[in-house]
Amino acid sequence: MDTLNLLLDGFTSALTLENLLYAAIGVLLGTFVGVLPGIGPAMALALLLPVTYGLDATQALIMFAGIYYGGMYGGSTTSILLNTPGESASVMTAIEGNKMAKKGRAAQALATAAIGSFIAGTVGTLLVAFFTPSIATWAVEIGAPSYFAIMLLSMVLVSSVLGASRLRGYIGLAIGLTIGLIGLDASTAQARLTGGSLQLADGIDIVVVAVGVFAIGEALWTAAHLRRKPIDVIPVGRPFMGRDDWSRSWAPWLRGTALGFPFGALPAGGAETPTFLSYITERKLAGRRRGGSEFGEGAIEGVAGPEAANNASAAGMFVPLLALGLPVTATASILLAAMQKYGIVPGPTLMTDQPDLIWTLLASLLIGNTLLLVINLPLAPMWAKLLRIQRPQLYAGILFFACLGAYSVGQSSFDLLLLLLFGGLGFAIRRFGIPVLPLILGVILGPLMEVKMREALDLSNGEVSGLFNEPLAIFVYVLVVLVVVAPPLIARFRPPALLEQHDQEVS
Amino acid sequence: MAIVIGFIPDQYGEAALAYGLDEATRRKTGVVVVNTTKGDALVDKRYLGAEGKVTLEQRLADSGVEHEVRQTMGSDIADEILAVAAGVDADAIVIGIRHRSPVGKLIMGSVAQRVIVDAACPVIAVKPG
Numbered sequence: 001m002d003t004l005n006l007l008l009d010g011f012t013s014a015l016t017l018e019n020l021l022y023a024a025i026g027v028l029l030g031t032f033v034g035v036l037p038g039i040g041p042a043m044a045l046a047l048l049l050p051v052t053y054g055l056d057a058t059q060a061l062i063m064f065a066g067i068y069y070g071g072m073y074g075g076s077t078t079s080i081l082l083n084t085p086g087e088s089a090s091v092m093t094a095i096e097g098n099k100m101a102k103k104g105r106a107a108q109a110l111a112t113a114a115i116g117s118f119i120a121g122t123v124g125t126l127l128v129a130f131f132t133p134s135i136a137t138w139a140v141e142i143g144a145p146s147y148f149a150i151m152l153l154s155m156v157l158v159s160s161v162l163g164a165s166r167l168r169g170y171i172g173l174a175i176g177l178t179i180g181l182i183g184l185d186a187s188t189a190q191a192r193l194t195g196g197s198l199q200l201a202d203g204i205d206i207v208v209v210a211v212g213v214f215a216i217g218e219a220l221w222t223a224a225h226l227r228r229k230p231i232d233v234i235p236v237g238r239p240f241m242g243r244d245d246w247s248r249s250w251a252p253w254l255r256g257t258a259l260g261f262p263f264g265a266l267p268a269g270g271a272e273t274p275t276f277l278s279y280i281t282e283r284k285l286a287g288r289r290r291g292g293s294e295f296g297e298g299a300i301e302g303v304a305g306p307e308a309a310n311n312a313s314a315a316g317m318f319v320p321l322l323a324l325g326l327p328v329t330a331t332a333s334i335l336l337a338a339m340q341k342y343g344i345v346p347g348p349t350l351m352t353d354q355p356d357l358i359w360t361l362l363a364s365l366l367i368g369n370t371l372l373l374v375i376n377l378p379l380a381p382m383w384a385k386l387l388r389i390q391r392p393q394l395y396a397g398i399l400f401f402a403c404l405g406a407y408s409v410g411q412s413s414f415d416l417l418l419l420l421l422f423g424g425l426g427f428a429i430r431r432f433g434i435p436v437l438p439l440i441l442g443v444i445l446g447p448l449m450e451v452k453m454r455e456a457l458d459l460s461n462g463e464v465s466g467l468f469n470e471p472l473a474i475f476v477y478v479l480v481v482l483v484v485v486a487p488p489l490i491a492r493f494r495p496p497a498l499l500e501q502h503d504q505e506v507s
Numbered sequence: 508m509a510i511v512i513g514f515i516p517d518q519y520g521e522a523a524l525a526y527g528l529d530e531a532t533r534r535k536t537g538v539v540v541v542n543t544t545k546g547d548a549l550v551d552k553r554y555l556g557a558e559g560k561v562t563l564e565q566r567l568a569d570s571g572v573e574h575e576v577r578q579t580m581g582s583d584i585a586d587e588i589l590a591v592a593a594g595v596d597a598d599a600i601v602i603g604i605r606h607r608s609p610v611g612k613l614i615m616g617s618v619a620q621r622v623i624v625d626a627a628c629p630v631i632a633v634k635p636g
Contacts, residue, residue: 037549082549227546227580232556387550 030070217426
């Protein structure tokens with residue numbers, strides 16, 4: 001049991017008072033941003049990226065991971081109490097959760113969401129601990145051409161599978177890749193897309209792009225839609241569950257976990273698909289078991305399943321991030337950027353280069369998960385009060401931290417100008433419905449991908465065939481072609497699919 | 508011609524509502540109840556939800572006074588009340604007022620003060636009993 005020993009070592013270093021403190025700050029901050037719609041863990045991490053200059057790598061990552069888990073948890077609170085999902089992954093929770101709350105069962109809905117999240121997060125994190133090392137040892141063998149192909153596949157999947165329209169996804173990706181190109185070429189020192197400006201020669205810091213797109217963009221968007229009719233909030237006491245709720249919840253929790261984890265681990269899995277699948281599964285099973293299911297009137301299974309799937313996929317995301325250095329969500333991209341700031345190269349060698357960091361991180365994820373349950377169950381009524389925060393005050397704070405963060409990157413006012421520019425871009429992509437994920441993935445993954453491509457081409461003396469000379473690479477390219485070609489073909493031969501129906505239900 | 512009542516679901520709003528209904532009976536006219544929000548937070552407990560509105564309508568109907576409930580949204584609560592008063596050519600405006608220290612007024616401002624100063628009709632300021 002090598003893994004268990006390593007994990008125990010991780011616990012000993014994670015359980016210092018200081019590290020526990022950062023885990024607690026992380027989960028509280030994460031819940032805070034998760035509860036408020038429009039602000040998610042990705043924005044919170046982007047705003048906090050500058051702290052990487054002051055904190056030590058382990059502590060920063062512990063805090064960031066806590067924010068990530070906390071955000072997933074906070075989103076469910078908003079879904080249940082307001083019928084307004086705090087983030088996209090909790091859309092399915094809102095359907096049954098809000099109906100439960102309206103029937104006066106808000107406390108039970110919140111409890112099953114919290115405990116389900118805890119179980120799924122814990123099981124998921126353990127799975128990460130057991131899977132990642134073996135995937136990493138296998139991944140060390142992957143050559144540059146295959147790596148390039150896998151990154152390409154991940155980008156194509158993220159751009160085309162998620163989101164409403166493929167064209168919009170690719171537009172986002174193209175914008176991101178272009179931003180990633182700005183600066184000096186690493187091997188020939190040629191200036192690219194700098195327009196002769198020396199200040200752009202070093203490239204654009206990811207902090208400026210992320211903060212601009214997430215924070216400034218969202219602030220501008222909110223300013224443009226400032227006044228909205230207030231929503232009725234459902235008052236809630238301390239969450240608890242009865243015996244019957246437990247017996248109805250445990251199976252959906254486990255099924256949700258089983259669905260969520262693999263999807264989270266896949267490039268472009270995301271949390272939307274598994275939560276949707278879990279909801280459908282629970283509805284079908286409930287209909288079969290008894291004569292009439294409670295679905296449509298607030299069934300606890302419909303909260304337990306999707307909520308577990310949501311958190312399991314959040315855990316699954318760590319597998320490609322840690323084993324391959326491949327982020328699959330916007331939050332993971334920012335985590336990757338944070339690692340780069342510390343000079344940590346995520347990828348197959350990470351497990352052997354930085355074992356302490358990784359095992360401490362995994363152990364603190366488990367601790368953070370427990371903290372979430374312990375802190376958040378009693379605090380639910382307080383989180384609901386956050387919804388009364390007035391937008392002008394809230395966004396004034398966000399803008400302040402955004403400017404502070406961008407300025408701290410290079411102590412230059414030029415960065416503030418860039419920040420504003422990317423804020424405008426962030427506003428524009430929201431206005432035109434272009435997804436953020438492909439964009440931010442393009443900015444972060446693009447340069448890494450270029451390095452791999454250069455490596456492969458150098459090995460083959462510039463022959464294009466150097467990109468295709470590994471069987472794995474060819475296999476992945478076949479997948480890429482399938483992803484690009486198959487959906488339009490399927491759409492032509494089949495009437496509108498389930499997912500579109502579900503979109504209509506939700507809106 | 509009507510009495511305009513600025514209403515929020517708390518003791519100040521209740522005081523204004525009670526006095527406004529009495530005043531309307533005395534003057535033999537109707538009431539227009541205004542409930543306003545700035546609409547800049549997700550949840551505003553001073554703005555009536557669907558349920559609160561039904562309860563209020565029911566209470567007004569029970570009072571036997573001719574009535575209307577208007578829910579509006581705008582950046583300035585005082586302006587919203589004044590706009591309704593001007594729109595219905597109000598006989599009087601009834602608002603609930605709270606004690607506020609000079610410093611508190613400096614920081615938070617006073618909706619009541621602006622209604623009183625800017626209104627074109629008499630304003631009745633009521634304190635909860």
